Amino acid sequence: MNDLLEVEGLTKQFDDFLLNNLSFTLPKGFIMGFIGPNGSGKTTTIKLILNMLNRTSGKIKVLGLDNVDNEVLVKENIGGVFDSNYLLDNWTLIDVEIALGMLYKNWDKNKYMSMLNKFKLYPKKQVKELSKGMQMKLMLACAFSHDTKLLILDEPTSGLDPIARDELLDILSEYISDGERSVFFSTHITQDLYKIADYITYINNGKLIYTGTKDDFINNYRIVKGDIKTLTQEQIDHIIGLRRYSSGYEGLIEKGHLRLFKNELCENVVLDDILVFQSREVCNG
Amino acid sequence: MGNITKSARLEMLFFKTYFKQYLLILITPVIFAVFNKSLLTGVNFTMCITAIMSNMTFDFTEKSNLSKLYGLIPVKRKHIVLGKYLFVMILGLITFIITFILSSITLYFLNVNIDSTEISFSLFGLIAFVFFTAIQIPLLYKYGATKARLVMNIPFIGIVGIVGLLKLIDSIKVQNILNNYALFIVSMIILLTLILECFSMYLSVKIYKIKEL
Numbered sequence: 001m002n003d004l005l006e007v008e009g010l011t012k013q014f015d016d017f018l019l020n021n022l023s024f025t026l027p028k029g030f031i032m033g034f035i036g037p038n039g040s041g042k043t044t045t046i047k048l049i050l051n052m053l054n055r056t057s058g059k060i061k062v063l064g065l066d067n068v069d070n071e072v073l074v075k076e077n078i079g080g081v082f083d084s085n086y087l088l089d090n091w092t093l094i095d096v097e098i099a100l101g102m103l104y105k106n107w108d109k110n111k112y113m114s115m116l117n118k119f120k121l122y123p124k125k126q127v128k129e130l131s132k133g134m135q136m137k138l139m140l141a142c143a144f145s146h147d148t149k150l151l152i153l154d155e156p157t158s159g160l161d162p163i164a165r166d167e168l169l170d171i172l173s174e175y176i177s178d179g180e181r182s183v184f185f186s187t188h189i190t191q192d193l194y195k196i197a198d199y200i201t202y203i204n205n206g207k208l209i210y211t212g213t214k215d216d217f218i219n220n221y222r223i224v225k226g227d228i229k230t231l232t233q234e235q236i237d238h239i240i241g242l243r244r245y246s247s248g249y250e251g252l253i254e255k256g257h258l259r260l261f262k263n264e265l266c267e268n269v270v271l272d273d274i275l276v277f278q279s280r281e282v283c284n285g
Numbered sequence: 286m287g288n289i290t291k292s293a294r295l296e297m298l299f300f301k302t303y304f305k306q307y308l309l310i311l312i313t314p315v316i317f318a319v320f321n322k323s324l325l326t327g328v329n330f331t332m333c334i335t336a337i338m339s340n341m342t343f344d345f346t347e348k349s350n351l352s353k354l355y356g357l358i359p360v361k362r363k364h365i366v367l368g369k370y371l372f373v374m375i376l377g378l379i380t381f382i383i384t385f386i387l388s389s390i391t392l393y394f395l396n397v398n399i400d401s402t403e404i405s406f407s408l409f410g411l412i413a414f415v416f417f418t419a420i421q422i423p424l425l426y427k428y429g430a431t432k433a434r435l436v437m438n439i440p441f442i443g444i445v446g447i448v449g450l451l452k453l454i455d456s457i458k459v460q461n462i463l464n465n466y467a468l469f470i471v472s473m474i475i476l477l478t479l480i481l482e483c484f485s486m487y488l489s490v491k492i493y494k495i496k497e498l
Contacts, residue, residue: 052356072288075359086353088345090302103358123295211432276374 004028004150004182010058019044024201024211029179033197034186041206042186046154079143083155085135090129098197133164151183152243169196190271225250226264241277252277288360292368299342310334314384318391324403328384329410334379336414341375344430352498366489377414402460417443419485426492
C-alpha cells in the first residue's frame with residue numbers, strides 16, 4: 001500500500017452546494033496542499049474524510065481502509081490540526097493528556113510531555129491561556145503523541161504570525177521525514193505550500209480542477225500581458241482568467257496555448273495567480 | 286464496554302467545568318432539610334437540578350466547537366452516545382446517594398423522624414431523574430442545546446410539578462395504596478423507566494449516527 005489517502009468519486013450534496021466527484025490520492029511520505037477559495041469545499045472534504053459528514057457517494061480510504069467501515073482503526077492513525085482548537089478551553093494541558101490518553105490505544109504520555117517541552121508549552125496552563133500559535137502546537141503535540149500516519153490540517157496557518165507559520169512548516173517537514181507519514185494540508189495561504197508541498201489538489205466551487213505534483217501545476221500555467229486592443233477572439237477563448245487595465249490586460253493561460261500569444265509578454269505564475277485568475281471570468285474581466 | 290466507559294470518562298472531564306457548582310447543589314438538601322424538616326423536597330430538588338446540569342455538556346460541546354474532537358477521536362458514535370447515558374446515570378446515582386445521606390443526617394440531628402412514605406417518594410426522585418433525562422437526551426441530540434434550550438428545563442418543570450402534586454395527595458391514602466400494591470407499583474415504575482431508558486438510548490444512537498457534525 002503506497003497511498004495513505006485515497007479519495008474516489010467523492011460526492012456530497014447539500015441543499016445549496018455540491019461537492020462533485022472528487023478524486024485524488026496522497027502517497028506515503030509526502031505533503032499535499034489542498035487549495036481553493038473560501039467556500040470551495042475544502043472543509044467539507046476534510047469532514048467527509050473524518051466521517052463527520054455522510055457522503056452522498058464515492059469512496060475514502062485511509063491506509064487502505066474504508067473510513068466509515070473501519071472508523072476506529074482509521075482514526076487511531078489520523079491526527080488533526082484545525083484553525084481553532086478542538087479542546088475544552090478550561091482544560092489544562094494535563095487534562096488534555098488524561099482525556100486523549102484514555103482514548104487512543106497508541107498514546108504515548110512520555111512523547112506528549114516531551115512534545116510539550118519541545119514546543120515550550122507549560123503543562124499546567126489552560127488551553128484558553130495559550131496563544132493561537134501555541135494552540136496549534138498543542139494540537140500537533142496531541143497528533144504526534146498517538147503516532148499518527150496521516151496528519152490533516154484544515155487552514156492551520158490562518159491567524160498565525162509569519163514566525164509561527166514558519167515553525168509549523170519546519171515541524172511538518174520533520175514529521176514526514178521517515179517516509180512513512182503524510183500530511184494533507186488545506187489552506188488558502190498558498191505561500192505556505194511553496195516551501196513544503198509536494199502535491200497540490202485544487203478545487204473550486206466543489207469541482208476538482210487539478211490534482212498532481214506542485215511543480216507540474218505551476219509549470220502548466222503562464223501569465224500573458226499585452227495591449228487590450230490587440231486581443232483576438234481566439235486568444236480570449238483560451239484565456240482562463242482575465243484582468244483588464246486601461247492600458248492593457250493580464251491573463252492566465254495554459255502553457256500549451258502559448259503559441260497563440262507569441263507577441264505578448266509571458267511570465268511564470270505563482271500559486272496565487274492561478275487561484276485568483278481561475279476565479280475571474282473572462283467576459284467580466 | 287471499554288469504549289463506552291472511555292466516553293463516559295470524557296463526559297466527566299467535560300463536566301469538571303461545572304464541578305464547583307455541582308458541589309454547591311449537593312449541599313442544598315441540607316438547607317431544605319433544616320427549613321422544611323423534610324427529606325422529600327431537598328432530594329427531589331437536587332435531582333432536578335442535577336438532571337439539568339448533566340445535560341449542560343451538550344451546551345458547551347456546542348459552544349466550544351467540540352464536534353471536531355468527536356470527529357477525531359477513535360470512538361464509534363454509538364459508544365459516544367452510550368457513554369453519555371452511562372455518565373448521566375452515574376451522576377444521578379451519586380447525587381441521589383450523597384443527598385439522601387446528607388439530608389438524613391441533618392434530619393437526625395434535628396430529631397425529625399423519616400417515615401417510609403418519604404423514603405419511597407425520595408426514591409421516586411431517582412426514577413424521575415432517569416425518566417426526564419431519558420426524554421431530554423434524544424431531543425438534545427436531535428436539535429442541539431441552542432435550539433432545544435427549553436428541553437433542558439424539562440426536569441425542573443416535571444419534578445416541581447410532581448412534588449407539588451405529591452404535597453396535595455393525602456399521604457395516608459398513598460401509604461395504604463403503597464402497602465397494598467407496593468411490589469406491583471415499584472416493579473411497574475422500574476420496568477417502565479427501564480423501557481423508556483432503552484428506547485431513549487436506541488433513539489439517541491440512531492439520531493447521532495446520521496447526524497452531521
